[in-house]
Amino acid sequence: MRSSTCGLGRRIIVESSMSQQTTPQLEREARLAIDRLVDGQISPEEFARLEQRLLTDQSFRLAYVEQSDMQSELEHHLRSFPPLTINTDHAESSSWGLPFAIALSVLILLGFANLFFINSWKSAFFGEPMLDFAESQLIGQGPVAMVIRRSEEASAGSPLQIGDRLKPGALRLNRGDLQLEFLSGVRVQLTGPAEMHLLTEHQATLLSGQAGVVTPPDSDSFSLNGPVSAVVNGSSEFVLHVEGPGRGEVDVFQGEVMTSLLGPSGDTLLNEMVTSNHRALFADGELTVSSKTFDQSQRIDTIPVDNLYLNPTDQYAEAVKADAPLVYWRFEDGDVIGNQIVNHMGDHHHGEIHSAEDGSIEISRGRIRFAKSPQGRHVGLSEPIEGINRRAFSIEFWVRTDRMHWGTFLGLLPVTQADPEKESHLCVLEYANQTNVVHRPATIRMLYRYPPTTYDGGKNIFSPNSCTPGIWTHIVAVKTPEAIRLYCDGQLQVNLDDLDFDDSSPYTVVLGQLDSVRSMRQLEGQLDEVAIYEKALTEEQIRRHYEIIAGPPKT
Incomplete structure (x- = not known):
């Protein structure tokens, strides 16, 4: 060399x-x-x-x-x-x-x-499909990424639908764009024609084509290998182009990317840090790092799937009101008065905004958006709900997460806390990704715990389907004396048990983080149409609410 x-x-x-x-x-x-x-x-x-x-x-x-x-x-x-005709005594088998x-x-x-x-x-015979994916069959390997966007609508039976979880394997994109989010929080947009091998939640190999990568500030190391290996820690945005075995380039738009020139054995021959507005080019055995001014059009759009609001109709609101919730927060224009959010079911149980005053809570166009903040920020209740755990209750809302993470949607907490610095819960609904319990990635978790004065365990339900970043998802949690039930876009999961408690204690609500004291498990995303019922919604009621917005299931 x-x-x-x-x-x-x-x-x-x-x-x-x-x-x-x-x-x-x-x-x-x-x-x-x-x-x-x-x-x-x-x-x-x-x-x-x-x-x-x-x-x-x-x-x-x-x-x-x-x-x-x-x-x-x-x-x-x-x-x-x-x-051939073979006349032997074993002709039939031969x-x-x-x-x-x-x-x-x-x-x-x-x-x-x-x-x-x-x-x-x-x-x-059939025309070239948009993509092909061959999943590794090695035993014990779990999902490493999720499909969050594809430029062509998937037909029935098409590989890799939005929301599909991907194990390690080989992916070929023949045309269009495919956006993945790895469990590490790193988002990759593949532009076809391209071929990429998914290895772990922290590593992939681009054999050909183009991949745009956005890493969040709190992400661990992520490696995208090719003729030039790109390794990042922390927030960054870059694109790796691979045009063949002997040529590749890394364009860095934001942050720092450690690029490595790889030898025949796959080991690093030289590493070079590439910063914002620079390009690393590997061609014919040469690695060159140079400054570069990029047009906005050259950047890869790896922001969340859409920028759409839920836009619920009057029909939806009337259906919810007909089922008589105690609390119904819609976040409509004019619903915020001072630091309070209007309850559309009466003069009590309004929402109270506890903001960090850094823009991490935003209410506009009929939804509330939570961004990550170094300080605590949440929405609570203006007054507690008496005896909601006496028999049955239901919690309903729509959510659109920005990325895969561990974040709390809503918690029911006792008003009286044994430890005011570490609040306990009766019920927690959260976005479960890489938590401290075993589950599939990017699911919805319902935790119910009684008595709610302990921090030891509880009864769990995880949604059977994914909650895909950038997609609005309908969530309903139901507690009855016999079971807890969780509906995610109409799909039901049940945990049966004796939950008949004579509990008249008052409870309060926290939206957007784990509790009102600690700034843990902050939600990064949007909530809308939050409703709390002092009864169990029926499956028919839940289906009607969901289908008013999402439409009937496709047949």
């Missing part, structure tokens, strides 16, 4: 003997793997190791694809011969041997062709 300094940036020239040609040894190993698959001699453990090698070893993958193509050509010629082997080979090859995106045969 030799290096030199040129112009505004540093240029590194790397001479590498790495070849893209497959060796005879790799060809034999690939041939053996295919033969063992066709003969049914490979164990599940061997198959998992083969899959991992195909995902990580580019030279072996090239050899495997070449051998797969040869196998396909062989099958084509075999099918052109007339059938006559199935060759066709079965060929059929099995075709099925396996098609399966792996789909895994590594050799889908031309599908395109010829």
Whole structure:
């Protein structure tokens, strides 16, 4: 390796003997793997190791694809011969041997062709799909990211619907844009044609195409690898372009990105910090960092999916009022008087704004928006609710989160607290992502705890479906003497138990963070149409409320 300094940036020239040609040894190993698959001699453990090698070893993958193509050509010629008739005592079993082997080979090859995106045969008949995704089958791997936007509407049966959770795997985007949010909070927008491998919540590899990345201030280290590896800590915005095995560039719009020139082994040869308004270019063995003025049009739009408000109709409001909630906060124009939010059901139980005076609470256009703040900020009740836990209650609202995080929507808290510096809860509804209990990412959690003077455990329900950032989601939590129930966009989860308590204690409400004292688990997003009932809403009532805004389910 030799290096030199040129112009505004540093240029590194790397001479590498790495070849893209497959060796005879790799060809034999690939041939053996295919033969063992066709003969049914490979164990599940061997198959998992083969899959991992195909995902990580580019030279072996090239050899495997070449051998797969040869196998396909062989099958084509075999099918052109007339059938053979073999007269033996075992004719019945022998006559199935060759066709079965060929059929099995075709099925396996098609399966792996789909895994590594050799889908031309599908395109010829059905047209090229927007994207393909091959999920790793290794046991024990959980989701690492979620689909939060796609530029084309997904039809029934299409891969990767909005809200789908993705495990590690290989993603090919043939056209359009696909936006993912990793569990680490990092948002990536892939622009097709492109191919990316999802590895962990903190790491991905871009093989081709373009990926725009936005990392939040509190994110851990995130690595996007390619010819140039980009590693970030903290808030940043950059785009990685990969045009082939020997060329890539990183454009940094905001923050700092540590770029690394990778050698044949994948190890770093040189690392260079790239700051705002700079570009790192890797081409023909050279790494050059230079200043760059970017147009706004060059930046990748990785903001939340839309900027839409919920826009509930008068029909929705009338349906809610007909079911007689005790509290109904709509956040309409004129609903804020001083620091109070009008209760549309009467002269009591108004909302009270406890703001940090830093713009972290905003009420406009019929919704309340919470932004992260170093100080506490929340909405409470003007007066407590007496005896809401005596029999049944329901809590209903719509929410649109800005990103995946651990944040509290609404809590019911005893007025009398044993520890005024650490308030306890009767019920908490929160956005659950990377919490201190086991669950799937980006779900809704309902925690019910009685007596509410303890911090030890409680009864939990997690929504069966995701709460996707940037998408309005309807939430209803119901407590009865027999169970707690959680509805997320109409999908129900139930936890049965004896919850019949003679509890006439008063309770208050906190929106936007864990409690009124600690600035923990702050919600980053919007709430609207918050209603609290002193009864259990029925499934029919919940469905009617949801469908007035979302429409009937698609058939």
